[in-house]
Amino acid sequence: MRRVIRAVSLALLAVCLTASAAFAMEIKLGIVTTPGSAQYIVAEKFKELVEERSKGDITVSIFHSASLGNETEILQQIQMNAVNMGVITLGPFDAFVPEVKVVNFPFLFKSYDHVSKILDGPLGKEVLKDIEKAGFKGLAFSENGFRNLSNNVRPVHSVEDVDGLKIRVMESALHKELWRVLGANPTPMGWPIYSELEQGVIDGQENPVSVIKVFKLYEVQKYLSLTGHVYSAHIDVANLGWFNGLDPEVQKMLSDSMYEAAVNERNWNRENEAGFLAELEKEGMIIDKNPDKASFRAKAVELKNMELFTKDPSTAALLDKFL
Ligand code: PAF
DSSP: OOOHHHHHHHHHEEEEHHHHHOEEEEEEEEEETTTTTTHHHHHHHHHHHHHHHHTEEEEEEEEOOOTTTTTTHHHHHTTTTTOOOOEEESSGGGGTOOGGGGGGGGTTTHHHHHHHHTSSSSHHHHHHGGGGGEEEEEEEEEEEEEEEESSSOOOOOGGGTTTTTTEEOOOOOOHHHHHTTTEEEEEESOOOHHHHHTTTTEEEEEEOOOHHHHHGGGGGHHHHOOOOOOOOOEEEEHHHHHTTTTHHHHHHHHHHHHHHHHHHHHHHHHHHHHHHHHHHHHHHHHEEESOOHOOOOHHHGGGSHHHHHSHHHHHHHHHHOHH
């Protein structure tokens, strides 16, 4: 009898182990930034929620600090499903899906409340759907915040002061064209850029205050102008084919977890922004808190009539809906 019980128990154990082994899954998630950054906060929360909700059957491995290359390279790896997911700044997406650049149109959003209303609503959903054309499943928007200009040459109050500055921009046609129109000499480059700023290869860059704080750019940049020219979102993505191949319940759990992780990070950014700014000031940055935004806006709106937005009809149509 004992032998029978032992044999049955062993058989049951084997069934259980096979079942859990069959279900076990590792999700590889790539980000370009380091622990403490906005992207990392999204990734970390997502990992915590997924591992808790799947009771450990699904594990999330976070590849950070550009260990997989820059954001364009991470997107290519997600397209090939060498990496399953990523939290990627919206800028580099426009090389894959031209329509998304609409979200980066200068001075499009008035406030964070305005951002949440639009990006959590039907227009945001339309953008997330658009990226499926390039093989990405868009799960949520998280953020860096509003981008501001820093440089080492002179204080920038109005757009005339930008003249000739060599500004690093994201690998994005929109960002390159924007800074050309504003009078700078734009230099597209992947992240990170600390040593280029330190060595004077570029005079300046533009990023939200959280990025300037987390990456200690105050050590290599003297002047900061709160231009708030572009709202900088991340799109939290997965490989479309991989995602669609998952059990619908798992898909829902991953979508819900990513949305919650994104909202948690947006709150973190918004609650801490004033504190980050105070720290930049304490570190010695010379900050223009009230630059002449109207002078920037007047030039930036010219983009609307440029090929970048007029050539592709679906991009033009989407911009009309946003404006
Ligand atoms: O400037 C960039 O490339 C991005 O804003 C960054 C720093 C990677 C954060 O998303």
